Amino acid sequence: MRKLYRYIREYKKECVLAPAFKLLEALMDLIVPLVVAGIINRGIAQADFGQVIRYFILLVVLAAAGMLFSFTAQFFAAKASVGFATNLRQALFDHIQGLSFGALDAVGTDTLITRMTSDVNQVQNGVNLALRLLLRSPFIVFGAMIMAFTVDVPGAMVFAVAIPILCLVVFGIMLASIPIFSRVQSSLDKLTGITRENLTGVRVIRAFGREADETAEFDARNGQLTALNEFVGRLSALMNPATYVIVNIAAIVLIRQGALRVNLGVLRQGDVVALYNYMAQIIVELIKMASLIITINKSLACGRRIRDILEVEPGMSFPGETAPARPSGTGGTFSSGDNASPGGNASPGGNKEAPAVSFDHVFFSYAGSGDDAVEDICFTAGRGETVGIIGGTGSGKSTIVNLIARFYDADRGQVALDGIPIAEYPKSELNRRIGTVPQKAVLFAGTIRDNLKLGNEAATDEELWEALDTAQAGEVVKGKEGGLDAAVEQNGRNFSGGQRQRLTIARALAKHPEILILDDSASALDMVTDRKLRQALQKDTSGMTVFIVSQRTSSVRDADHILVLDDGKLAGDAPHDVLMRECPVYQEIYYSQYPEEKYKEKKREVTA
């Protein structure tokens, strides 16, 4: 938890003051039985009504002071806990933004969102309660005992015996329940899961006639949850009756002893009442503490989960923005571009002779999967070239482009831009050079303009329109009321899939990247638009190195050369015509899409 401590450090003062004022309030509560004893022993016993009035005023003052102390405590607690949660949320957000793709894959975005929302709120609640109540209850319990000692030592001994027994019962029951509570939770999650499954899969379930089986499975889980709930309920049901019996037995002993001592004249009637009142205070506080500890325990669990996220290493480091162009000791594999400098905008070029992108025996596997996603990939892409990448699902197409953008680092081998190893580029430089259009066309809530400027804040409207026209998205924007200022709803749901894809292409173009990566980004476009898009790209992006990942041969056939991937290995690297002659994998793909061509081909062979 030390990791989380730094986010509350600026509220150190509040964290001390909140419990301190709470203790002052508790102190007021502890004085009350003594005042009542005073009323009985002095006011009533001596029939002195003036004395009673003075004690009454004291009681009212205690009530008022208690309230003020408590208000102060609540203020500090609110300030500290909310402040802590705010800092934590920001830190978490920034940390997540800094994680590498590999780290993000390992954690999963759904988990991250839960951590940032409900978990942080739970922690805020826990800190708030802890500051206010965690010290208060033990203070009252032990304070009551100490006050009892000031009243009568033998009477107080009853407290000394009763309190440990009470603690044992209360905390014993609680500790026994906590692990069961978490089982209840996971059992409930399972029930929720199967309910959802029955709804999302309703067509399949009905098509296969599995309604009865699904119901039976639901019933089994439902029964399991009920049994667990009842079990933990039985434990909790014990808490109140057990403590009630213990406290009252202690009170019986107290009164009995008190009777003897009053008879001896050591104690007065009011003192016995005071001791009895202290006993009553203890039980209320112990029950409060038990429920408090359950809440705090939940918050601690949330806190630990948040800490785990904060402890995830970013997983990738970049040289600083002003890093020297040629860090020494980065391994001896480096071979070309001696005087090149990747750092800063001053010398963006690198080696002008070197290819824009080169892969040198690159191997990569995703964390958690044993198999290599790509194996021994070697290729080069010259400046201004258009390179197609084609292959089956899981053949490694996306992996290649992910490596070009350094979303992941190669396990072995070298990826280089302009002849310089990619790891030597500062992050901002890579960002500037590479424009990516991801597979999933995601737009953010805001305006179209906000979205297009995501990668290039300084882009002018003219540049945006240029990018839109190239991406065949000009009509889309013109068709919306407000043009560039038209609203984009969350996830871009007010645009069709094809419209979103074209806008994400324009978004990447607006950066004026040197390398443009289209990762299966035209899949939702109809054939005609797809072709227009490729023609426009060819025309408007001279000098830009373009990678087109696709499953359709039509999308890559005009490329300067095409990388054909087969199960992570490079099965071909040549223009369309050459591949059609020499690469069986490519032919297979092509004919699967144009069976009639195969037929013509055969006819041609026959006639030839």
Add this chain to the structure above:
Amino acid sequence: MSTATLRKVLAVIGRYRLLLALSIAMSAVSVVLQLYVPVLFGEAVDGIIGRGNVDFALVAGCLRRILILVIAGAAVSFAMNLINNRLAYHTVRDIRARAIRRIQELPLSYLDSHSAGDIVQRVIADTDQISDGLLLGFTQLFAGVVTIAVTLMFMFSRDIAITLAVIILTPVSFLVARFIASRSFAMFRKQTTTRGELTALINEMVGNVKVVKAFGYEKRASLRFAEINEKLRGYSREAVFYSSLTNPSTRAVNNVIYALVALIGAARIIGGGLTVGGLTVLLSYASQYMKPFNDISSVVTELQNTLACAARVFELIEAEPQSPDPEEELVPGGGEIDIRGVDFSYDKTHELIKDFNFHAEPGMAVAIVGPTGCGKTTLINLLMRFYDVDRGSISVDGQEIGTVSRGSLRKNYGMVLQETWLKEGTVRENIAFGRPEATEEEIIEAAKKAHSWEFIRRLPDRLDTFITDESLSQGQKQLLCITRVMLLLPPMLILDEATSSIDTRTELQIQEAFRTLMEGRTSFVVAHRLSTIRNADRILVMRDGKIEEQGDHESLIEKGGFYAELYNAQFNEAV
């Protein structure tokens, strides 16, 4: 409306009415016992007057009685707790069991028009709320009322003036609580709105963090986040602070009442109208007096919310189920399908399919063609009888599908939907979904035929690998869905863009597998690629939910209609 809901909830509890009655009776007994104990303590204190003036017989008698009452009270309240648990959890279980059964019987039109999240909420959270809010609330309400009545009775029996004072002052505490609540409400609303804004931003920026990173947007995202986060800091602090004032305030009011009881009590004792023991009893009542009121008021506030939840649950479990299933089973034949004069629309005010006629001979391959969103799934909905036709008839092998059980009809179709759905479970469970008794050999055989074996073989536990929605790629999921059908080999097939999200190489293999599968089977294929449907015996061209044209490839091309237009778009591309 809410009384009707209440009556329904009571009907559900009806099964347990004996337990409920027992619980209420025990609650009354335990409250009386617990409240009587302080009275006895007070009497004991009255026996302890001063030096040499202690009535030991009286004290001992009181203490003995206290011991018995305490143990009896604890036993009764323990038993009552157990009964309440049983009542609450079993009611929830029963409601959920009814809900899932109803879900299985609801027409697709209901399920399509309600989001899954909403229905899950009803089955899980709303149902919990019924047990918490209504059942436990009810027992708490009852105990609260009994407590107040008995307390007042005991207090009046001790001292009328003090009791009246307490009754008059009690509302002050409520007023204070209400005053604070109205103040904090505005802050809470601001907090909720801002938190919503922040959550939306988190969903976007964290949900799509890879895009954020790819565009170097991290810093700007962080600034945007910080802005809302800081706003939330302010509102939250106020909301948390104001709402936490309620407890100290009401406690302070309570303390003042306590002081007044002490004052008046002392005066009465001096005047001779009350004993010290009597005052002890009154004080102990005064300090706990607010608790039942607070319990009751929280139950009452919760009640409205609970009734709303109950209404939502009942809306689900009492929704109109689909028409009862005929006993008759479909007798599978060759797979001849006859559609006659069918009218259908989802929204009965907008005409969709009108007088649709179609005949498929056994073994015929029918391609359904059209742009995305043209309503190709409508046809599937009708064929599988997920929806009923408004007019006309659909017959399979001469039997009208409305006259046979849905299960027997659907069993004769093998369906692969565009949206792949898999169960959370093992690969084996998923493949054997339609035939749980299938042997290992049969499963592997089907997987090999559907080309899913290649990747299953590489999974850590092969067929026993536990899969979730995220653990497989789209293509792999699709392959599993195909394997699921491959194991069954039903006489008719419905393939809804089954191959669209599989890469082309696998697609080729799948096409081959499908060809074997489709051999001799009547099949409806929805596909993007016109080349794959050129071989179909019959083509249905759809647009805007309607059936635009039907015929075979040559005649449709000749016709020069919508199909020709679609076909040419691709044909030009290929050459």
